[in-house]
Amino acid sequence: MSNTQLPLGINAWIFLNEDEPAGTNYNSPTSCFQSLINYKVYDSINLLGIAFFEVVHNSNGSTIQVGNATHPGNSENPNDSLSNQQYLEYVLRDAREVNPDIKFLATMVYSGNNTLASVFTPGGNAQDEATAFANNLVTYLKANGMNGLDVDWEGDVSARMTQTQFQILFSTIRSVFDQQSEKFYLTIAPAWSSSTYDFPTLNSAFDVISPQFYDGTPLSSFLNVGMSPSKIGYGAQFEPGNAVPNASAQQVWDTVSAGFDYQGSHYNYQDIFMWRLNSGNFQFEQGQLLILSELAYPETNNSFDDSDVVFASGSPNISQLTVRSGDVLNAVQTVNTGTGTYNTGTQPPGTDKGVFTLLQHGGNSGASQTVNIPSNDPIVSISGYTGVWYGTPCVLQLTLTGQSGTTYGPFGSMAGATSKTPFTQTGPNGQTVVGFKGSTVGVTLAGGEYTNIIANLDAIFSIPNSVQARSKAAEAH
Structure with a gap:
């Protein structure tokens, strides 16, 4: 680095x-x-x-x-x-x-x-x-x-x-x-x-x-x-x-x-x-x-992965989501808020929670929308469509669903797409969505502006700390 x-x-x-x-x-x-x-x-x-x-x-x-x-x-x-x-x-x-x-x-x-x-x-x-x-x-x-x-x-x-x-x-x-x-x-x-x-x-x-x-x-x-x-x-x-x-x-x-x-x-x-x-x-x-x-030290390639950050932080739930979209999904960024003993923020315990603002994944094109996610209704699944947009494979549309069934989105109109494939990702055993991993791809917009959009996207689901530690240890041996 x-x-x-x-x-x-x-x-x-x-x-x-x-x-x-x-x-x-x-x-x-x-x-x-x-x-x-x-x-x-x-x-x-x-x-x-x-x-x-x-x-x-x-x-x-x-x-x-x-x-x-x-x-x-x-x-x-x-x-x-x-x-x-x-x-x-x-x-x-x-x-x-x-x-x-x-x-x-x-x-x-x-x-x-x-x-x-x-x-x-x-x-x-x-x-x-x-x-x-x-x-x-x-x-x-x-x-x-x-x-x-x-x-x-x-x-x-x-x-x-x-x-x-x-x-x-x-x-x-x-x-x-x-x-x-x-x-x-x-x-x-x-x-x-x-x-x-x-x-x-x-x-x-x-x-x-x-x-x-x-x-x-x-x-x-x-x-x-x-x-x-x-x-x-x-x-x-x-x-x-x-x-x-x-x-x-x-x-x-x-x-x-x-x-x-x-x-x-x-x-x-x-x-x-x-x-x-x-x-x-x-x-x-x-x-x-x-x-x-x-x-x-931002990534120099087109991949991103929130896994290590959110797991090291104790799998705090997403409390705020900012999405940029237009025809397709341009960018995602989460703010996660932890409530556990070991992820308390810098203010005295009881007066502030651990807040983790993760990096934006994707470019700055499209319209920006920010939604707040209630702490008692965390995101449990994502769904949407992938396809080809003006010759570029990408994520066309994203919808998020809370535990109660409340939905956020859809983000991305899919205008200009020539193929559409639906996808749904739901966490096992009630696990919540705590971040994302995937990749971006560069495209040139109609006005000549160059930007990145989301090429593929996977949800990262929370895992209890003890399971995280055991699974990581198993991978190492």
């Missing part, structure tokens, strides 16, 4: 300590970790920050290790708990299997006594300690198949590290990283400005600076104190309690794709770094990341 507006791509953090839903572990079929695999969420990520790592001291100076935490055992052996080290190994293995190009960053803990500030000891030689740490760090990263260090800059680490120590540590890490035959990344996510930055080092040593804008600090606060506008990324978060522009993938992408102006020049954000993929509303987070990826 490439996007000149986003040189370092879409990145995300994962917090090893937390299991969602409660009571699951990494290997549980409905686990948030399995969802990342089943719906190929990892395939949309360039850099994955794995939180949190700690500084530990040994006879050769200091190095890093993943933080200690235990996780529930398997149902057969509930007392046989799993460790964070095991989780780390699982994530590295499974994410790389989904996305062979993914890079892994060790995200450092920001609070307590084992932050990066503890690399330096009272009375020690700061340069020697920094050099030993940087060398040991590279040894650890190589041994574990990881690709760099990520710094969560807030709390104790920002309060306890001096400006001189900042300069020595990060310039040394950058120097040692650059001596390696492979690329190692150094990234930082500041929550706010800090008096302990050494700005020349910050701007030269780090590949990207992705402020945690979700904490409420504006971009100007970071730029005006000396952060390089050419290094700025965008820190996003889709957890409850956030304000815009973190309410949806579209809002984040609208901000990021516009870039920003500073002192008479225009700049692009270098990346989007999202906290995180496995919180208490992990379905909302994972769904928004997939939509964000589709916005940043």
Whole structure:
């Protein structure tokens, strides 16, 4: 994937300590970790920050290790708990299997006594300690198949590290990283400005600076104190309690794709770094990341498929449908609203639901009609006609039917069609329509305008999460 507006791509953090839903572990079929695999969420990520790592001291100076935490055992052996080290190994293995190009960053803990500030000891030689740490760090990263260090800059680490120590540590890490035959990344996510930055080092040593804008600090606060506008990324978060522009993938992408102006020049954000993929509303987070990826990296072929987005999001029902049509079906776009615990939106639970605005499939010709679908009367079937329209095979007409029998449409008059074949698709066992997959085809309209219309269309039907996980696992074996 490439996007000149986003040189370092879409990145995300994962917090090893937390299991969602409660009571699951990494290997549980409905686990948030399995969802990342089943719906190929990892395939949309360039850099994955794995939180949190700690500084530990040994006879050769200091190095890093993943933080200690235990996780529930398997149902057969509930007392046989799993460790964070095991989780780390699982994530590295499974994410790389989904996305062979993914890079892994060790995200450092920001609070307590084992932050990066503890690399330096009272009375020690700061340069020697920094050099030993940087060398040991590279040894650890190589041994574990990881690709760099990520710094969560807030709390104790920002309060306890001096400006001189900042300069020595990060310039040394950058120097040692650059001596390696492979690329190692150094990234930082500041929550706010800090008096302990050494700005020349910050701007030269780090590949990207992705402020945690979700904490409420504006971009100007970071730029005006000396952060390089050419290094700025965008820190996003889709957890409850956030304000815009973190309410949806579209809002984040609208901000990021516009870039920003500073002192008479225009700049692009270098990346989007999202906290995180496995919180208490992990379905909302994972769904928004997939939509964000589709916005940043639109399909270059004529196919489309909402499956991974809607299944990762917990199969939320369609709450709004926008159709463009004239003689034939020109485009479809859904808004899905989730009501489950794990797809709550960014507002506090109980005040907002998880809303997923999927991408439009098709072109902008034809008349646009938007219909709202009641939550107690979801769409359960689609029907219509396929055929040939002025020499082009396509979907001529579409009608949607709710659970109560209410119909929406028909969309598409079928004028100009030379053949018509009816179709009907109904979900088994009362399953609802949650999205679409199919393809588009380019046509030239009577006025000379070139556009895309829907060539073929299939409904995607909801599947209970446990069934989704089992079926995906079966496909993989």
